[in-house]
Structure formats: C-alpha cells, structure tokens
Amino acid sequence: MRKNAKVLLYLLNFFFMGLWPSYGYAISYPADIEQILNRKKLIVGIFSKDNPPFIMHDKAGHLSGYDIELAKYLAEKLGVGIVFNQEAKTYDEMIDLVNQKKVDIAMSLITPTLERAQKVRFTRPYLYLHQALLYNRLTAAKDKITDPANQPEKLAGLKMGLLKSSTYVQYSKQNFPNADYVYYENMADVMNDVKQGKLFAAFSYQIALAHWLDEQVDAGLYTGISKLNDRVEPIAIAVSWEHPNLLAWFDLALRLIDLENKDAHLKNYYFAKYIL
Amino acid sequence: MVFVKKAWLTNPWVIIASIFLGLVIGFNDPLLAKKLSALGRLYLSLMGMCILPIMITAILSSFGKLLRASYIADMLKRLTGFLVMGLLVTAIFGVLAALITKPGLMINAQAKQLLSEKIIDTQMTAAGCSDCQNFMDFLTGMVPTNIFHALSQGNNLAVLFFSILLGVALGLVPLASAEKTLENLHVFYLALLKMVDWIMCGLPIGLCFLFTGYATQIKWSELTALANLVILIYASGLLLLIVCSLVIWRNSKLTYFKSIAVLKTPLLIGFGTCSSFAAIPTMIQSLEKNLHIERNLVELIIPLGVNLFRPASILRLAIVSIFVAQLYGQHLTLIQLAMVVVTSVLAGIAASGVPGIASVSVLAYVLQPLGLPTALGTVLLITITPIIDPILTLLNVYSTCTLGVLMKKKGKIQNYNERAS
Numbered sequence: 012m013r014k015n016a017k018v019l020l021y022l023l024n025f026f027f028m029g030l031w032p033s034y035g036y037a038i039s040y041p042a043d044i045e046q047i048l049n050r051k052k053l054i055v056g057i058f059s060k061d062n063p064p065f066i067m068h069d070k071a072g073h074l075s076g077y078d079i080e081l082a083k084y085l086a087e088k089l090g091v092g093i094v095f096n097q098e099a100k101t102y103d104e105m106i107d108l109v110n111q112k113k114v115d116i117a118m119s120l121i122t123p124t125l126e127r128a129q130k131v132r133f134t135r136p137y138l139y140l141h142q143a144l145l146y147n148r149l150t151a152a153k154d155k156i157t158d159p160a161n162q163p164e165k166l167a168g169l170k171m172g173l174l175k176s177s178t179y180v181q182y183s184k185q186n187f188p189n190a191d192y193v194y195y196e197n198m199a200d201v202m203n204d205v206k207q208g209k210l211f212a213a214f215s216y217q218i219a220l221a222h223w224l225d226e227q228v229d230a231g232l233y234t235g236i237s238k239l240n241d242r243v244e245p246i247a248i249a250v251s252w253e254h255p256n257l258l259a260w261f262d263l264a265l266r267l268i269d270l271e272n273k274d275a276h277l278k279n280y281y282f283a284k285y286i287l
Numbered sequence: 288m289v290f291v292k293k294a295w296l297t298n299p300w301v302i303i304a305s306i307f308l309g310l311v312i313g314f315n316d317p318l319l320a321k322k323l324s325a326l327g328r329l330y331l332s333l334m335g336m337c338i339l340p341i342m343i344t345a346i347l348s349s350f351g352k353l354l355r356a357s358y359i360a361d362m363l364k365r366l367t368g369f370l371v372m373g374l375l376v377t378a379i380f381g382v383l384a385a386l387i388t389k390p391g392l393m394i395n396a397q398a399k400q401l402l403s404e405k406i407i408d409t410q411m412t413a414a415g416c417s418d419c420q421n422f423m424d425f426l427t428g429m430v431p432t433n434i435f436h437a438l439s440q441g442n443n444l445a446v447l448f449f450s451i452l453l454g455v456a457l458g459l460v461p462l463a464s465a466e467k468t469l470e471n472l473h474v475f476y477l478a479l480l481k482m483v484d485w486i487m488c489g490l491p492i493g494l495c496f497l498f499t500g501y502a503t504q505i506k507w508s509e510l511t512a513l514a515n516l517v518i519l520i521y522a523s524g525l526l527l528l529i530v531c532s533l534v535i536w537r538n539s540k541l542t543y544f545k546s547i548a549v550l551k552t553p554l555l556i557g558f559g560t561c562s563s564f565a566a567i568p569t570m571i572q573s574l575e576k577n578l579h580i581e582r583n584l585v586e587l588i589i590p591l592g593v594n595l596f597r598p599a600s601i602l603r604l605a606i607v608s609i610f611v612a613q614l615y616g617q618h619l620t621l622i623q624l625a626m627v628v629v630t631s632v633l634a635g636i637a638a639s640g641v642p643g644i645a646s647v648s649v650l651a652y653v654l655q656p657l658g659l660p661t662a663l664g665t666v667l668l669i670t671i672t673p674i675i676d677p678i679l680t681l682l683n684v685y686s687t688c689t690l691g692v693l694m695k696k697k698g699k700i701q702n703y704n705e706r707a708s
Contacts, residue, residue: 235406
C-alpha cells in the first residue's frame with residue numbers, strides 16, 4: 012500500500028516536472044509573421060498613381076479607397092500599424108517589390124497571372140471585377156457599333172487606349188486583336204481622350220470607368236460604358252513566396268471577411284453604385 | 288342623348304379651376320398629393336375601361352355601314368391623303384422650328400450635366416439598350432396572333448387592325464341579320480357612351496386629383512435646365528393648334544371662337560389626362576353633335592385618327608432629333624434634313640404600336656441613319672415628356688378632330704356619287 016502511494020507520488024511528480032519547462036518558454040510565432048509583429052507595422056505596396064475608387068487621394072492629400080480601407084482593416088486585425096509604399100510606377104515593379112521583400116504585401120488591384128505567380132504568391136481573390144470599354148458615343152453611332160465590348164470585329168482599326176504594363180495590355184490582345192492600341196501612363200488621360208474623340212475606347216475595369224464617368228460633368232453625353240460579357244477578373248493580394256505563413260493568415264482573414272460580409276459597407280461606400 | 292347632365296361640370300372654367308386647385312395642392316402638400324393622385328389614377332382607369340370596347344364597336348358598326356355607301360374608296364383615299372400630308376407638314380414644321388431657334392446650341396452647362404447624369408443613370412439600370420425594334424417588328428406587332436391576347440394587353444394597333452377587317456367582313460355578309468348585328472353593335476356602343484357620360488360627371492374632381500400627381504412629378508431644376516427646348520415644343524404645339532383651329536373654323540359655319548368652344552370637352556380631357564384615348568368618346572360626340580359630321584364617318588375616323596394620326600409625337604421626334612444633332616455639333620445637309628422629316632413620320636406612326644414611355648425608343652429610327660447616338664435623345668424625351676405631355680396630347684386630340692372635320696367636306700363627292708349611281 013505504501014509502496015503504491017510512493018509510485019503514485021512519483022508519477023504525479025513526474026507529470027508536474029514534465030509540465031514545468033513549458034512555463035518558462037514564450038509562444039513561438041512563425042518568423043514571417045513575427046517580423047511584422049516586432050516591427051509593429053505592415054508595409055503595403057500600392058500603385059504610385061491613383062486608381063479610383065480603389066486607391067485615391069482626397070482633397071486633403073490623404074489616401075482613401077476600397078483597397079486602402081481593406082488594407083487598414085487587415086492590419087488592425089493583425090494588430091499592427093500600416094505604412095504604404097508608393098514607389099511602384101508599374102504593376103510589374105510592384106510584384107518585384109514583393110519579391111525583393113521590400114514590402115510585406117502588395118494590394119492594389121493586382122490580378123494574379125501565371126507569369127506573376129512565378130515570382131510571388133497570391134491570396135484567394137478578394138474582388139472579381141468586370142472588364143469594360145469606355146467608348147465614344149459619336150464614333151459608335153457613326154460606325155453603327157451598338158455593343159462595342161462584345162463586337163471585337165467592328166473595332167478593327169479603331170484606337171484603343173491602355174494603361175502601360177497593366178494586365179489589360181494582354182487582355183486587349185486576346186479580346187480585341189484588330190484594334191489599334193495606344194499606351195498611356197495615366198488612365199485619366201485615356202478616358203479624357205475618349206471623351207474628346209481622339210480615341211475610340213478605353214479598356215479597363217468597369218468600376219474604374221464608371222467612377223470616372225460619375226466624376227465628370229458632362230462625359231455621359233459623349234461616352235458610354237460597354238461591359239464584356241462573361242469576363243471577370245480576380246483581384247488578389249501578392250505576398251512573398253518566402254512568407255507562406257503570412258499568406259495563410261491573409262487567406263484566412265479574407266475568407267472570414269467574405270463569410271461575414273465585413274466589407275459590405277466599404278463596397279457600398281466606394282463602388283456598389285458603379286456596378287452595372 | 289344628354290351628354291353631361293350638369294353643364295357646369297364640363298364648363299371650361301370649372302375644369303381650369305379644378306386643375307389649378309390640383310396644382311396648388313400638389314405643390315403645397317406632396318404627401319396629400321400622393322394619396323389624391325392615386326384616386327386620380329383610379330379615375331383615369333375608370334375612363335379608360337370603356338375606351339377599347341368603344342373603339343371596337345364604333346369601328347365595327349361604322350365600317351359596316353360605310354361599306355354599303357359607294358363613296359368609301361374616295362373617302363379612304365382622302366383620309367390617307369390628309370393623314371400623310373398632315374404628318375409630313377408637322378415634321379417639316381418641327382425641323383424648321385428647331386433649325387431656326389437652335390435649342391441644341393443654346394444649351395447651358397447645367398443642362399449638359401443633368402442630361403449626362405440621366406444617361407449614366409439609365410445605363411446603370413438598363414444595361415445595353417441596343418435591341419431597338421425595327422419596322423418589321425412594328426408590322427408583326429400590328430397583326431395579332433391572338434385577338435383576345437391583344438385585347439387584354441391593350442395592343443391598340445392590333446385591335447384596330449382586327450376590328451377593321453371584321454368590320455369589312457360584317458359589311459360584306461349578304462344577310463339581313465348582318466344589318467341587325469351592326470345595329471346591335473351600335474346599341475352596345477351607345478350604352479358604352481352612356482357609361483362614359485356618367486363617368487364624366489366626376490371630371491373636375493378627377494382632373495384635380497390627377498394634377499396633384501403631375502405637380503409632384505415636375506422637377507423644377509430639370510424644367511429650367513431644359514427650358515428652351517420645352518418652350519420651343521410648347522410654342523410649336525400652340526402654333527399647330529392655331530392652324531388646326533383655323534382649318535376647323537374655315538370648314539364649319541361657326542364663328543372662330545364658337546368653333547373652338549364646341550370642342551372644349553375633348554380638348555380639356557386630352558390636356559388633363561394626357562391620354563388621347565380617354566378623349567375618344569367625347570371627340571365622337573362633339574364632332575357628331577356640334578359640328579354635324581356624319582355619324583358613321585366620325586365613328587370610324589376618330590378611333591383611326593387617335594391611333595395613327597399623331598402629329599404631336601412626330602413634332603416631338605423632329606425637334607428632339609435636330610436638338611441632338613445641334614448638341615453634338617453635327618451639321619445636317621439638306622438630304623439629311625429630308626431624311627429626318629421622312630423617318631420621323633415613319634417613327635411617329637411606329638410609335639403608336641409601342642405603349643407608354645417605351646415609345647421613345649422609336650427615336651432610334653430617326654437618329655441612327657444620321658449616325659447620331661440615341662442615348663441622349665431617349666433620355667431627353669423621357670425627361671421632358673411629363674412636362675410636354677399635356678400640350679402634345681391636346682395637339683393630337685385637336686388634329687384628329689381636324690381630320691374628322693376635313694373628311695366632312697366629302698359632301699360634294701357623296702352627292703356626286705349618289706347621282707352617278
């Protein structure tokens with residue numbers, strides 16, 4: 012009996028002794044996440060130029076837009092502050108910044124392509140955007156084009172404005188092989204030239220085009236928007252391939268936001284009214 | 288037949304006063320106006336419920352009778368002549384009026400912004416409005432696949448087409464009982480008119496309620512932004528109304544003011560309800576009783592005229608088309624102007640087959656051949672229609688009356704034919 016009690020005591024002792032060391036160690040975080048937590052800041056790469064209503068400067072010069080607000084929300088959930096890096100002049104440069112780990116994530120209407128996915132990793136898409144043409148009404152009426160985005164054969168020889176190094180350079184070759192492409196540095200210039208009739212069409216996100224149209228005073232008289240049927244473009248966050256845990260965290264966060272519809276107010280505020 | 292039991296109910300001053308009262312209520316108490324305008328629409332339905340049967344019985348009984356008269360061919364020839372002439376003259380007038388006054392060049396930034404916003408808004412709700420119907424659709428719409436379907440859908444053109452054919456057939460049935468059937472139809476027709484008489488007793492109240500609704504619909508900012516276009520349409524409408532009144536006066540034995548006064552009831556109903564169909568019964572009665580035009584003739588011409596002779600919609604199309612060309616800075620050649628005249632007549636006729644606000648889609652017939660965008664014109668028409676509808680309906684009603692009066696002059700031919708046979 013006494014012997015048994017001794018054994019029991021021994022076993023208990025063994026148990027507590029076994030547990031003992033864990034009191035002394037801190038919970039370990041994956042290195043890629045820990046680095047951000049230690050820094051207390053999430054560095055987010057965004058496009059250098061405004062891309063309303065996703066990324067834009069308000070009159071006071073503050074950044075706003077859907078992507079900006081969503082990034083702020085994610086940083087808050089991560090428990091850190093946020094810094095925006097606006098060095099990238101092109102989308103490819105933005106991918107390179109992620110690849111070189113100069114930014115933690117890039118979040119600026121980036122479309123995951125197979126080519127880009129060789130350099131960085133992408134989260135699940137947080138938006139699906141429609142592609143559309145902003146077209147000049149007068150030219151369309153003269154050439155009897157009723158639905159420019161879905162009549163590529165009628166666009167042969169007509170001038171189409173595109174943003175340099177955007178995914179739309181590829182898309183235009185797929186969708187409007189016969190159009191006459193003109194490359195621009197700034198999307199606003201493209202749309203203004205469409206209004207003035209220098210270009211027939213601008214090819215971009217339908218929401219961006221509709222937002223521009225809404226900001227203009229009388230552009231609706233001269234330009235219209237035509238949406239490509241059955242063409243949606245996913246938008247995702249780019250993360251370095253060396254940061255798989257960060258990627259997993261953002262993936263889950265986006266999934267939860269989606270499930271709980273946490274970004275509904277952002278969508279309503281920034282672009283719900285522009286969706287055709 | 289007593290048309291209205293209490294003469295004061297259709298006294299123009301009573302009606303104008305009730306319209307004015309309606310506007311006052313509408314502007315001052317939009318909440319009350321909303322409730323009252325629902326009653327106004329109820330009154331409009333009450334008036335509308337008799338229209339289709341009246342149209343059918345009028346055409347059936349009159350066509351059957353007219354077929355037995357020998358002058359029918361002459362009459363139809365004259366009718367077509369007046370119809371085409373009247374519409375062409377209106378279109379030319381509209382084009383000239385817009386060319387002279389240049390409303391599209393004088394448009395201000397505020398109006399441009401308004402129209403731009405409206406275009407964007409309509410595109411948001413109705414994406415890709417490119418499926419405008421062509422002339423073949425108009426023809427297929429005119430021939431009903433099922434007459435009862437056409438009746439229940441209120442497809443007037445199809446009903447008209449069927450009624451005319453049935454009227455001809457009834458007139459050609461060589462039986463004494465066919466004559467009786469025509470008589471019976473006429474009895475129905477008279478009974479329907481009786482119903483309309485009762486309903487007319489509520490006219491001042493009905494119009495008052497309807498106008499409370501109109502008052503809440505008018506958006507002053509839009510009205511002032513497009514003031515020059517609205518004024519142009521009102522002025523051209525008034526000019527054409529004066530032309531109509533002169534034609535009626537010359538063809539009646541009445542004094543000028545008397546010749547206008549005898550048609551006051553249909554004119555006021557047209558103006559007040561913005562529906563020329565609602566004015567059909569009173570138009571028939573006024574022409575028959577006050578201007579002494581042969582009953583069979585009136586009963587045929589008025590339903591036909593209301594459906595097919597609509598100078599006001601052609602005036603509207605012509606003016607708006609020139610307006611659009613001016614706004615886009617397109618200089619139209621003489622040939623293009625001639626095209627506007629012809630296409631707006633065709634489009635105006637085609638519009639009679641399209642119900643309600645959708646009828647603005649026929650503008651595409653006029654603008655597409657000119658290589659002009661249709662969106663602006665469509666939005667423009669939708670925007671100004673509530674404001675210009677009263678004068679346009681008034682013009683349609685009055686010109687159809689004029690058509691009836693002009694057809695009366697066939698008295699000579701009738702005598703000649705009777706002598707010849």
